Amino acid sequence: MQALTSRVKQVDRRKMSFWERMYLVAIFKGMFITFMHIFKKKATINYPEKTRPFSPVFRGLQILNRDEEGRENCTACGLCAVACPAEAITMEAAERLPGEEHLYREEKYAAKYEINMLRCIFCGLCEESCPKDAIYLSETFTPADYQRKQFIYKKEELLIPHPKEDPEAYKKALGNRAKKETVN
Amino acid sequence: MLLAIDLAFIIEKLALIAVVVMASLGIAMYTTFAERKVAAILQDRRGPNRAGPFGILQPLADGVKLFFKEEIIPNFSSKALFILGPSLAMLTAIMTGAVVPWGDKVHFFGRDISLQIADVNVGILYVFAVVSLGVYGIMIGSWASNNKFSLLGGLRAASQIISYELPMGLSLIALLFITGDLSLREMVVQQQNGLWNIVYQPLGFLIFLICAFAECNRTPFDLPEAENELIGGYHTEYSSMKLGFYLFAEYINMFVSSVIMATMFFGGYDIPFLNEADYNTNWMALFGVMALMTKVIFFIFLFMWVRWTIPRFRYDQLMNLGWRILIPLALFNMLVTGALILLKQNNWHF
Numbered sequence: 081m082q083a084l085t086s087r088v089k090q091v092d093r094r095k096m097s098f099w100e101r102m103y104l105v106a107i108f109k110g111m112f113i114t115f116m117h118i119f120k121k122k123a124t125i126n127y128p129e130k131t132r133p134f135s136p137v138f139r140g141l142q143i144l145n146r147d148e149e150g151r152e153n154c155t156a157c158g159l160c161a162v163a164c165p166a167e168a169i170t171m172e173a174a175e176r177l178p179g180e181e182h183l184y185r186e187e188k189y190a191a192k193y194e195i196n197m198l199r200c201i202f203c204g205l206c207e208e209s210c211p212k213d214a215i216y217l218s219e220t221f222t223p224a225d226y227q228r229k230q231f232i233y234k235k236e237e238l239l240i241p242h243p244k245e246d247p248e249a250y251k252k253a254l255g256n257r258a259k260k261e262t263v264n
Numbered sequence: 265m266l267l268a269i270d271l272a273f274i275i276e277k278l279a280l281i282a283v284v285v286m287a288s289l290g291i292a293m294y295t296t297f298a299e300r301k302v303a304a305i306l307q308d309r310r311g312p313n314r315a316g317p318f319g320i321l322q323p324l325a326d327g328v329k330l331f332f333k334e335e336i337i338p339n340f341s342s343k344a345l346f347i348l349g350p351s352l353a354m355l356t357a358i359m360t361g362a363v364v365p366w367g368d369k370v371h372f373f374g375r376d377i378s379l380q381i382a383d384v385n386v387g388i389l390y391v392f393a394v395v396s397l398g399v400y401g402i403m404i405g406s407w408a409s410n411n412k413f414s415l416l417g418g419l420r421a422a423s424q425i426i427s428y429e430l431p432m433g434l435s436l437i438a439l440l441f442i443t444g445d446l447s448l449r450e451m452v453v454q455q456q457n458g459l460w461n462i463v464y465q466p467l468g469f470l471i472f473l474i475c476a477f478a479e480c481n482r483t484p485f486d487l488p489e490a491e492n493e494l495i496g497g498y499h500t501e502y503s504s505m506k507l508g509f510y511l512f513a514e515y516i517n518m519f520v521s522s523v524i525m526a527t528m529f530f531g532g533y534d535i536p537f538l539n540e541a542d543y544n545t546n547w548m549a550l551f552g553v554m555a556l557m558t559k560v561i562f563f564i565f566l567f568m569w570v571r572w573t574i575p576r577f578r579y580d581q582l583m584n585l586g587w588r589i590l591i592p593l594a595l596f597n598m599l600v601t602g603a604l605i606l607l608k609q610n611n612w613h614f
Binding site for chain 1: 307309572
Protein backbone atom coordinates (compact mmCIF):
# COMPACT_ATOMS: atom_id res chain seq x y z
CA MET A 81 0.00 0.00 0.00
CA GLN A 82 1.26 3.40 -0.87
CA ALA A 83 1.95 5.70 1.99
CA LEU A 84 -0.20 8.82 2.27
CA THR A 85 2.53 11.01 3.71
CA SER A 86 6.29 11.00 3.79
CA ARG A 87 6.30 10.74 7.56
CA VAL A 88 5.25 7.11 7.78
CA LYS A 89 7.37 5.07 10.15
CA GLN A 90 7.60 1.35 9.78
CA VAL A 91 6.81 -0.43 13.06
CA ASP A 92 9.55 -2.78 14.11
CA ARG A 93 7.79 -6.09 14.74
CA ARG A 94 10.84 -8.22 15.28
CA LYS A 95 10.78 -10.40 18.37
CA MET A 96 12.50 -8.79 21.33
CA SER A 97 15.85 -10.19 22.28
CA PHE A 98 16.52 -11.59 25.72
CA TRP A 99 18.03 -8.36 27.03
CA GLU A 100 15.17 -6.35 25.65
CA ARG A 101 12.67 -8.66 27.32
CA MET A 102 14.46 -8.18 30.63
CA TYR A 103 13.41 -4.51 30.49
CA LEU A 104 16.16 -3.72 32.96
CA VAL A 105 18.33 -2.10 30.30
CA ALA A 106 15.42 0.04 29.15
CA ILE A 107 14.63 0.95 32.75
CA PHE A 108 18.21 2.05 33.41
CA LYS A 109 18.19 4.07 30.19
CA GLY A 110 14.98 5.74 31.26
CA MET A 111 16.37 6.44 34.70
CA PHE A 112 19.46 7.96 33.14
CA ILE A 113 17.27 10.26 31.06
CA THR A 114 15.25 11.40 34.08
CA PHE A 115 18.46 11.87 36.04
CA MET A 116 19.89 14.15 33.39
CA HIS A 117 16.83 16.34 33.78
CA ILE A 118 18.14 17.37 37.20
CA PHE A 119 20.72 19.52 35.46
CA LYS A 120 18.35 21.11 32.99
CA LYS A 121 17.20 24.67 33.23
CA LYS A 122 13.92 25.12 35.06
CA ALA A 123 11.15 26.44 32.90
CA THR A 124 9.38 28.15 35.79
CA ILE A 125 9.92 31.79 36.70
CA ASN A 126 9.60 32.64 40.41
CA TYR A 127 6.71 34.92 39.63
CA PRO A 128 6.22 37.59 42.25
CA GLU A 129 9.96 38.05 42.68
CA LYS A 130 10.76 37.86 39.00
CA THR A 131 8.55 38.72 36.10
CA ARG A 132 8.69 37.62 32.54
CA PRO A 133 9.98 40.40 30.30
CA PHE A 134 7.18 41.98 28.30
CA SER A 135 7.45 42.66 24.62
CA PRO A 136 7.79 46.38 23.86
CA VAL A 137 4.37 46.33 22.20
CA PHE A 138 2.64 44.55 25.09
CA ARG A 139 -0.82 45.98 25.69
CA GLY A 140 -1.85 45.85 29.33
CA LEU A 141 -4.02 47.82 31.71
CA GLN A 142 -5.20 51.25 30.55
CA ILE A 143 -3.91 54.38 32.21
CA LEU A 144 -5.48 57.84 32.08
CA ASN A 145 -2.68 60.29 31.54
CA ARG A 146 -1.90 63.67 33.03
CA ASP A 147 0.36 66.37 31.66
CA GLU A 148 3.50 67.64 33.37
CA GLU A 149 1.56 69.88 35.77
CA GLY A 150 -0.65 67.03 36.78
CA ARG A 151 -3.75 68.11 34.86
CA GLU A 152 -5.92 65.40 33.35
CA ASN A 153 -5.59 65.17 29.61
CA CYS A 154 -8.98 63.63 28.96
CA THR A 155 -11.64 65.91 27.54
CA ALA A 156 -14.36 63.26 27.48
CA CYS A 157 -14.73 63.48 23.72
CA GLY A 158 -15.86 59.87 23.64
CA LEU A 159 -13.75 58.78 20.71
CA CYS A 160 -12.26 55.92 22.70
CA ALA A 161 -15.72 54.69 23.64
CA VAL A 162 -16.75 54.78 19.99
CA ALA A 163 -13.56 53.06 18.88
CA CYS A 164 -13.83 50.36 21.48
CA PRO A 165 -14.91 47.14 19.75
CA ALA A 166 -15.84 45.50 23.04
CA GLU A 167 -17.86 48.49 24.25
CA ALA A 168 -16.01 48.42 27.53
CA ILE A 169 -15.67 52.20 27.99
CA THR A 170 -18.32 54.54 29.35
CA MET A 171 -17.89 58.14 30.39
CA GLU A 172 -19.76 61.20 31.51
CA ALA A 173 -18.51 64.63 30.58
CA ALA A 174 -18.57 67.74 32.73
CA GLU A 175 -17.59 71.36 32.19
CA ARG A 176 -14.59 72.79 33.96
CA LEU A 177 -15.53 75.43 36.48
CA PRO A 178 -13.44 78.51 37.17
CA GLY A 179 -10.75 77.62 39.67
CA GLU A 180 -10.36 74.06 38.42
CA GLU A 181 -7.72 74.91 35.83
CA HIS A 182 -5.05 73.11 37.83
CA LEU A 183 -7.08 69.90 37.66
CA TYR A 184 -8.14 69.65 34.03
CA ARG A 185 -6.23 70.75 31.01
CA GLU A 186 -9.18 71.81 28.88
CA GLU A 187 -12.66 73.24 29.41
CA LYS A 188 -14.31 69.83 29.35
CA TYR A 189 -13.34 66.81 31.37
CA ALA A 190 -14.52 63.31 32.22
CA ALA A 191 -16.52 63.39 35.44
CA LYS A 192 -16.95 59.67 35.25
CA TYR A 193 -14.74 57.32 33.28
CA GLU A 194 -15.16 53.55 33.53
CA ILE A 195 -13.57 50.62 31.75
CA ASN A 196 -15.01 47.18 32.26
CA MET A 197 -11.90 45.04 32.35
CA LEU A 198 -13.93 41.89 31.86
CA ARG A 199 -15.09 43.20 28.49
CA CYS A 200 -11.87 44.87 27.45
CA ILE A 201 -9.89 42.90 24.89
CA PHE A 202 -6.76 45.07 25.20
CA CYS A 203 -6.71 45.81 21.50
CA GLY A 204 -5.34 49.32 22.03
CA LEU A 205 -7.85 51.07 19.74
CA CYS A 206 -8.70 53.52 22.52
CA GLU A 207 -5.06 54.58 22.66
CA GLU A 208 -4.96 54.97 18.89
CA SER A 209 -8.17 56.94 18.69
CA CYS A 210 -7.34 59.38 21.49
CA PRO A 211 -6.53 62.85 20.11
CA LYS A 212 -5.31 64.14 23.47
CA ASP A 213 -2.87 61.41 24.44
CA ALA A 214 -5.09 60.89 27.46
CA ILE A 215 -5.24 57.10 27.49
CA TYR A 216 -2.64 54.53 26.82
CA LEU A 217 -2.05 50.87 27.57
CA SER A 218 0.57 50.09 30.20
CA GLU A 219 2.82 47.09 30.80
CA THR A 220 0.86 45.69 33.73
CA PHE A 221 -2.07 43.36 33.49
CA THR A 222 -5.33 43.31 35.39
CA PRO A 223 -4.89 41.68 38.78
CA ALA A 224 -7.24 38.92 39.84
CA ASP A 225 -10.19 39.67 42.07
CA TYR A 226 -12.97 37.89 43.88
CA GLN A 227 -15.88 40.01 42.63
CA ARG A 228 -17.02 40.92 39.15
CA LYS A 229 -17.86 44.48 40.06
CA GLN A 230 -14.27 45.06 41.11
CA PHE A 231 -13.29 44.70 37.48
CA ILE A 232 -15.17 47.84 36.45
CA TYR A 233 -12.29 50.25 36.83
CA LYS A 234 -13.20 53.81 37.82
CA LYS A 235 -11.19 56.94 37.38
CA GLU A 236 -9.47 56.37 40.70
CA GLU A 237 -7.96 53.13 39.46
CA LEU A 238 -7.20 54.38 35.98
CA LEU A 239 -5.67 57.79 36.62
CA ILE A 240 -1.92 57.98 36.66
CA PRO A 241 -0.40 59.25 39.97
CA HIS A 242 0.18 62.99 40.18
CA PRO A 243 3.59 63.85 38.67
CA LYS A 244 4.31 66.55 41.24
CA GLU A 245 2.82 65.04 44.38
CA ASP A 246 4.10 61.53 43.77
CA PRO A 247 6.78 61.68 41.09
CA GLU A 248 8.13 58.19 41.74
CA ALA A 249 4.80 56.46 41.38
CA TYR A 250 4.13 58.60 38.32
CA LYS A 251 7.34 57.50 36.70
CA LYS A 252 6.68 53.88 37.58
CA ALA A 253 3.18 54.02 36.14
CA LEU A 254 4.40 55.74 33.03
CA GLY A 255 7.02 53.04 32.50
CA ASN A 256 8.98 53.29 29.29
CA ARG A 257 5.80 54.17 27.48
CA ALA A 258 6.56 57.83 27.93
CA LYS A 259 4.76 59.89 25.37
CA LYS A 260 5.44 58.48 21.99
CA GLU A 261 3.80 61.35 20.18
CA THR A 262 2.61 64.45 21.94
CA VAL A 263 -0.52 65.92 20.49
CA ASN A 264 -0.98 69.54 21.34
CA MET B 265 20.63 -2.74 92.91
CA LEU B 266 18.99 -4.98 90.38
CA LEU B 267 15.97 -2.74 90.30
CA ALA B 268 18.10 0.35 89.70
CA ILE B 269 19.74 -1.21 86.66
CA ASP B 270 16.39 -2.29 85.34
CA LEU B 271 14.99 1.19 85.77
CA ALA B 272 17.89 2.70 83.86
CA PHE B 273 17.40 0.06 81.20
CA ILE B 274 13.72 0.90 80.87
CA ILE B 275 14.43 4.63 80.67
CA GLU B 276 17.09 4.01 78.06
CA LYS B 277 14.78 1.92 75.93
CA LEU B 278 11.87 4.34 76.30
CA ALA B 279 14.10 7.19 75.20
CA LEU B 280 15.28 5.14 72.26
CA ILE B 281 11.71 4.26 71.30
CA ALA B 282 10.68 7.91 71.49
CA VAL B 283 13.62 8.96 69.37
CA VAL B 284 13.07 6.27 66.76
CA VAL B 285 9.33 6.92 66.47
CA MET B 286 9.81 10.67 66.31
CA ALA B 287 12.64 10.30 63.82
CA SER B 288 10.63 8.03 61.55
CA LEU B 289 7.69 10.44 61.68
CA GLY B 290 9.93 13.41 60.97
CA ILE B 291 11.71 11.63 58.15
CA ALA B 292 8.39 10.53 56.67
CA MET B 293 7.23 14.14 56.83
CA TYR B 294 10.25 15.37 55.01
CA THR B 295 10.05 12.48 52.58
CA THR B 296 6.73 13.88 51.37
CA PHE B 297 8.51 17.17 50.80
CA ALA B 298 11.46 15.47 49.14
CA GLU B 299 9.08 13.56 46.92
CA ARG B 300 7.51 16.75 45.66
CA LYS B 301 10.89 18.40 45.24
CA VAL B 302 12.42 15.42 43.42
CA ALA B 303 9.36 15.11 41.20
CA ALA B 304 9.63 18.77 40.36
CA ILE B 305 13.34 18.68 39.67
CA LEU B 306 13.10 15.60 37.48
CA GLN B 307 10.36 17.36 35.52
CA ASP B 308 12.25 20.65 35.17
CA ARG B 309 9.97 22.40 37.66
CA ARG B 310 10.79 24.09 40.95
CA GLY B 311 8.50 22.35 43.40
CA PRO B 312 7.20 23.84 46.65
CA ASN B 313 9.34 26.87 47.54
CA ARG B 314 6.93 29.27 49.20
CA ALA B 315 6.67 28.08 52.81
CA GLY B 316 9.89 29.09 54.49
CA PRO B 317 13.31 29.18 52.83
CA PHE B 318 13.36 26.70 49.92
CA GLY B 319 9.91 25.60 51.07
CA ILE B 320 11.23 23.58 53.99
CA LEU B 321 8.15 24.37 56.07
CA GLN B 322 5.89 22.86 53.42
CA PRO B 323 5.38 19.54 55.27
CA LEU B 324 4.21 21.47 58.34
CA ALA B 325 1.76 23.40 56.22
CA ASP B 326 0.54 20.15 54.68
CA GLY B 327 0.14 18.59 58.11
CA VAL B 328 -1.80 21.58 59.42
CA LYS B 329 -3.98 21.49 56.35
CA LEU B 330 -4.75 17.80 56.84
CA PHE B 331 -5.63 18.38 60.50
CA PHE B 332 -8.04 21.19 59.69
CA LYS B 333 -9.84 19.31 56.94
CA GLU B 334 -13.31 18.04 57.72
CA GLU B 335 -13.35 14.54 59.13
CA ILE B 336 -15.85 12.53 57.11
CA ILE B 337 -17.00 9.06 58.06
CA PRO B 338 -19.40 7.77 55.40
CA ASN B 339 -22.87 6.79 56.63
CA PHE B 340 -22.72 3.34 55.13
CA SER B 341 -19.30 2.47 56.43
CA SER B 342 -18.67 0.33 59.48
CA LYS B 343 -17.31 3.02 61.71
CA ALA B 344 -15.06 1.07 64.04
CA LEU B 345 -13.26 -0.64 61.17
CA PHE B 346 -13.13 2.59 59.23
CA ILE B 347 -11.10 4.12 62.03
CA LEU B 348 -9.12 0.94 62.68
CA GLY B 349 -7.83 0.81 59.08
CA PRO B 350 -5.53 3.84 59.03
CA SER B 351 -4.54 3.30 62.67
CA LEU B 352 -3.37 -0.20 61.87
CA ALA B 353 -1.50 0.95 58.79
CA MET B 354 0.29 3.59 60.84
CA LEU B 355 0.96 1.28 63.78
CA THR B 356 2.54 -1.48 61.72
CA ALA B 357 4.57 1.04 59.76
CA ILE B 358 6.09 2.44 62.95
CA MET B 359 6.55 -0.95 64.64
CA THR B 360 9.08 -2.21 62.10
CA GLY B 361 11.69 0.25 63.32
CA ALA B 362 12.03 -1.71 66.57
CA VAL B 363 14.54 -4.31 65.43
CA VAL B 364 16.67 -2.14 63.18
CA PRO B 365 20.22 -1.54 64.44
CA TRP B 366 20.56 2.21 63.93
CA GLY B 367 24.15 2.32 65.02
CA ASP B 368 26.88 0.83 67.15
CA LYS B 369 26.99 1.00 70.94
CA VAL B 370 27.43 4.36 72.64
CA HIS B 371 28.84 5.06 76.11
CA PHE B 372 26.79 7.29 78.37
CA PHE B 373 26.87 7.57 82.15
CA GLY B 374 29.11 4.52 82.29
CA ARG B 375 26.66 2.38 80.42
CA ASP B 376 26.86 0.69 77.04
CA ILE B 377 23.74 1.74 75.18
CA SER B 378 23.00 -0.20 72.05
CA LEU B 379 21.33 1.91 69.36
CA GLN B 380 18.70 -0.68 68.71
CA ILE B 381 15.38 -1.00 70.49
CA ALA B 382 15.34 -4.78 70.54
CA ASP B 383 18.05 -7.09 69.26
CA VAL B 384 15.66 -9.93 68.49
CA ASN B 385 17.36 -13.05 67.20
CA VAL B 386 14.62 -13.43 64.58
CA GLY B 387 14.84 -9.75 63.59
CA ILE B 388 14.24 -10.12 59.91
CA LEU B 389 11.30 -12.48 60.44
CA TYR B 390 9.77 -9.90 62.77
CA VAL B 391 10.09 -7.26 60.06
CA PHE B 392 8.44 -9.56 57.58
CA ALA B 393 5.60 -10.38 59.92
CA VAL B 394 4.89 -6.74 60.76
CA VAL B 395 5.14 -5.54 57.17
CA SER B 396 2.69 -8.23 56.12
CA LEU B 397 0.33 -7.08 58.84
CA GLY B 398 0.42 -3.65 57.22
CA VAL B 399 -1.79 -4.92 54.43
CA TYR B 400 -4.57 -5.44 56.97
CA GLY B 401 -4.68 -1.71 57.51
CA ILE B 402 -5.34 -1.21 53.81
CA MET B 403 -7.75 -4.13 53.55
CA ILE B 404 -9.80 -3.25 56.62
CA GLY B 405 -9.97 0.39 55.62
CA SER B 406 -11.00 -0.39 52.08
CA TRP B 407 -13.58 -2.94 53.18
CA ALA B 408 -15.03 -0.64 55.81
CA SER B 409 -15.39 2.23 53.33
CA ASN B 410 -18.21 0.34 51.58
CA ASN B 411 -17.10 1.70 48.26
CA LYS B 412 -16.39 -0.30 45.12
CA PHE B 413 -13.26 1.61 44.25
CA SER B 414 -11.89 1.23 47.74
CA LEU B 415 -12.65 -2.46 47.76
CA LEU B 416 -10.93 -3.00 44.43
CA GLY B 417 -7.92 -1.10 45.68
CA GLY B 418 -7.84 -3.17 48.85
CA LEU B 419 -8.13 -6.42 46.90
CA ARG B 420 -5.30 -5.38 44.66
CA ALA B 421 -3.15 -4.40 47.60
CA ALA B 422 -3.76 -7.71 49.32
CA SER B 423 -3.01 -9.89 46.31
CA GLN B 424 -0.03 -7.79 45.31
CA ILE B 425 1.58 -7.91 48.71
CA ILE B 426 0.97 -11.63 49.10
CA SER B 427 2.38 -12.28 45.62
CA TYR B 428 5.51 -10.27 46.17
CA GLU B 429 6.18 -11.51 49.67
CA LEU B 430 7.05 -14.93 48.23
CA PRO B 431 9.97 -13.87 46.00
CA MET B 432 11.05 -11.44 48.71
CA GLY B 433 11.24 -14.22 51.25
CA LEU B 434 12.95 -16.55 48.80
CA SER B 435 15.57 -13.97 47.92
CA LEU B 436 16.18 -13.53 51.62
CA ILE B 437 16.68 -17.24 52.18
CA ALA B 438 19.69 -17.10 49.88
CA LEU B 439 21.02 -14.22 51.94
CA LEU B 440 20.41 -16.12 55.16
CA PHE B 441 22.43 -19.05 53.78
CA ILE B 442 25.38 -16.70 53.77
CA THR B 443 24.85 -14.89 57.07
CA GLY B 444 23.56 -17.89 58.97
CA ASP B 445 21.76 -15.53 61.34
CA LEU B 446 18.37 -13.82 61.42
CA SER B 447 19.41 -10.99 63.73
CA LEU B 448 19.91 -7.73 61.88
CA ARG B 449 22.70 -6.61 64.21
CA GLU B 450 24.60 -9.84 63.57
CA MET B 451 24.26 -9.25 59.82
CA VAL B 452 25.75 -5.78 60.14
CA VAL B 453 28.63 -7.03 62.27
CA GLN B 454 29.40 -9.68 59.67
CA GLN B 455 29.38 -7.09 56.90
CA GLN B 456 31.65 -4.82 58.94
CA ASN B 457 34.21 -7.58 59.16
CA GLY B 458 33.81 -8.86 55.62
CA LEU B 459 32.35 -7.61 52.41
CA TRP B 460 28.88 -6.16 52.01
CA ASN B 461 26.23 -8.69 51.16
CA ILE B 462 25.45 -6.99 47.85
CA VAL B 463 28.72 -8.50 46.58
CA TYR B 464 27.51 -12.02 47.33
CA GLN B 465 23.88 -11.50 46.43
CA PRO B 466 23.44 -9.05 43.51
CA LEU B 467 20.52 -10.97 42.03
CA GLY B 468 18.99 -11.46 45.45
CA PHE B 469 19.23 -7.72 46.04
CA LEU B 470 17.57 -6.93 42.72
CA ILE B 471 14.68 -9.25 43.52
CA PHE B 472 14.43 -7.82 47.01
CA LEU B 473 14.44 -4.27 45.65
CA ILE B 474 11.65 -4.98 43.17
CA CYS B 475 9.61 -6.68 45.87
CA ALA B 476 10.22 -3.77 48.24
CA PHE B 477 8.77 -1.43 45.64
CA ALA B 478 5.74 -3.67 45.38
CA GLU B 479 5.33 -4.00 49.15
CA CYS B 480 5.39 -0.22 49.58
CA ASN B 481 2.78 0.23 46.84
CA ARG B 482 5.16 2.49 45.00
CA THR B 483 5.19 3.09 41.28
CA PRO B 484 5.47 1.05 39.07
CA PHE B 485 3.45 -1.15 41.43
CA ASP B 486 1.03 1.45 42.80
CA LEU B 487 -2.04 -0.36 41.52
CA PRO B 488 -3.88 -0.25 44.87
CA GLU B 489 -4.29 3.49 44.52
CA ALA B 490 -4.11 3.76 40.73
CA GLU B 491 -5.75 7.17 40.66
CA ASN B 492 -6.81 7.16 37.04
CA GLU B 493 -8.75 3.92 37.30
CA LEU B 494 -9.70 3.66 40.98
CA ILE B 495 -10.06 7.35 41.93
CA GLY B 496 -8.06 7.05 45.14
CA GLY B 497 -7.98 3.28 45.54
CA TYR B 498 -8.25 2.14 49.12
CA HIS B 499 -8.32 5.66 50.54
CA THR B 500 -11.06 7.02 48.28
CA GLU B 501 -13.45 7.62 51.19
CA TYR B 502 -10.87 8.92 53.61
CA SER B 503 -10.33 12.54 54.51
CA SER B 504 -8.47 14.65 57.01
CA MET B 505 -5.86 13.03 59.21
CA LYS B 506 -7.11 9.50 58.52
CA LEU B 507 -6.09 10.02 54.92
CA GLY B 508 -2.92 11.60 56.25
CA PHE B 509 -2.21 8.44 58.24
CA TYR B 510 -2.48 6.28 55.13
CA LEU B 511 -0.19 8.56 53.14
CA PHE B 512 2.18 8.83 56.07
CA ALA B 513 2.24 5.07 56.58
CA GLU B 514 3.28 4.68 52.96
CA TYR B 515 6.22 7.02 53.45
CA ILE B 516 7.24 5.38 56.71
CA ASN B 517 7.12 2.00 54.97
CA MET B 518 9.34 3.42 52.29
CA PHE B 519 11.77 4.64 54.93
CA VAL B 520 11.75 1.33 56.77
CA SER B 521 12.29 -0.74 53.65
CA SER B 522 15.16 1.55 52.70
CA VAL B 523 16.64 0.95 56.14
CA ILE B 524 16.18 -2.80 55.81
CA MET B 525 17.79 -2.85 52.39
CA ALA B 526 20.70 -0.73 53.58
CA THR B 527 21.13 -2.95 56.63
CA MET B 528 20.94 -6.29 54.91
CA PHE B 529 22.75 -5.61 51.65
CA PHE B 530 24.77 -2.46 52.13
CA GLY B 531 26.36 -2.92 55.52
CA GLY B 532 23.92 -0.95 57.67
CA TYR B 533 25.84 1.52 59.81
CA ASP B 534 29.16 0.29 58.43
CA ILE B 535 31.38 2.98 56.95
CA PRO B 536 33.21 1.48 53.98
CA PHE B 537 37.03 1.21 54.03
CA LEU B 538 37.24 2.14 57.69
CA ASN B 539 37.89 0.02 60.71
CA GLU B 540 35.39 1.26 63.26
CA ALA B 541 37.15 -0.37 66.20
CA ASP B 542 40.13 2.03 65.96
CA TYR B 543 38.25 5.15 66.99
CA ASN B 544 36.35 6.63 69.89
CA THR B 545 33.13 4.69 70.07
CA ASN B 546 30.68 7.54 70.72
CA TRP B 547 31.78 9.52 67.69
CA MET B 548 32.08 6.38 65.63
CA ALA B 549 28.53 5.41 66.54
CA LEU B 550 27.32 8.83 65.45
CA PHE B 551 29.14 8.57 62.15
CA GLY B 552 27.74 5.07 61.78
CA VAL B 553 24.20 6.40 62.16
CA MET B 554 25.02 9.05 59.59
CA ALA B 555 26.40 6.44 57.21
CA LEU B 556 23.20 4.43 57.57
CA MET B 557 21.13 7.56 56.95
CA THR B 558 23.13 8.39 53.83
CA LYS B 559 22.41 4.95 52.44
CA VAL B 560 18.76 5.30 53.40
CA ILE B 561 18.50 8.68 51.72
CA PHE B 562 19.95 7.19 48.57
CA PHE B 563 17.35 4.43 48.61
CA ILE B 564 14.52 6.88 49.25
CA PHE B 565 15.78 8.91 46.32
CA LEU B 566 15.83 5.71 44.27
CA PHE B 567 12.18 5.10 45.18
CA MET B 568 11.28 8.56 43.91
CA TRP B 569 13.55 8.42 40.92
CA VAL B 570 11.90 5.21 39.75
CA ARG B 571 8.47 6.64 40.46
CA TRP B 572 9.02 9.51 38.05
CA THR B 573 10.62 7.31 35.41
CA ILE B 574 8.58 4.15 35.00
CA PRO B 575 4.84 4.13 34.31
CA ARG B 576 2.51 1.85 36.22
CA PHE B 577 2.24 -1.82 35.31
CA ARG B 578 -0.97 -3.36 34.11
CA TYR B 579 -2.47 -5.74 36.63
CA ASP B 580 -1.73 -8.92 34.65
CA GLN B 581 1.82 -7.73 34.04
CA LEU B 582 2.22 -7.27 37.77
CA MET B 583 1.04 -10.80 38.51
CA ASN B 584 3.15 -12.23 35.67
CA LEU B 585 6.25 -10.55 36.95
CA GLY B 586 5.65 -11.71 40.49
CA TRP B 587 4.71 -15.32 39.95
CA ARG B 588 6.30 -16.31 36.67
CA ILE B 589 9.55 -14.39 36.74
CA LEU B 590 10.56 -13.33 40.22
CA ILE B 591 9.67 -16.54 42.07
CA PRO B 592 11.57 -18.86 39.65
CA LEU B 593 14.43 -16.39 39.64
CA ALA B 594 14.55 -16.27 43.41
CA LEU B 595 14.43 -20.07 43.59
CA PHE B 596 17.26 -20.26 41.09
CA ASN B 597 19.27 -17.75 43.07
CA MET B 598 18.66 -19.77 46.22
CA LEU B 599 19.77 -23.04 44.63
CA VAL B 600 22.91 -21.52 43.12
CA THR B 601 23.84 -19.90 46.42
CA GLY B 602 23.27 -23.14 48.26
CA ALA B 603 25.37 -25.07 45.77
CA LEU B 604 28.21 -22.57 45.99
CA ILE B 605 28.20 -22.61 49.76
CA LEU B 606 28.28 -26.39 49.73
CA LEU B 607 31.19 -26.32 47.29
CA LYS B 608 33.07 -23.86 49.44
CA GLN B 609 32.63 -26.05 52.50
CA ASN B 610 34.07 -28.88 50.39
CA ASN B 611 37.09 -26.70 49.54
CA TRP B 612 35.91 -26.36 45.93
CA HIS B 613 36.00 -30.11 45.26
CA PHE B 614 32.98 -31.78 43.71
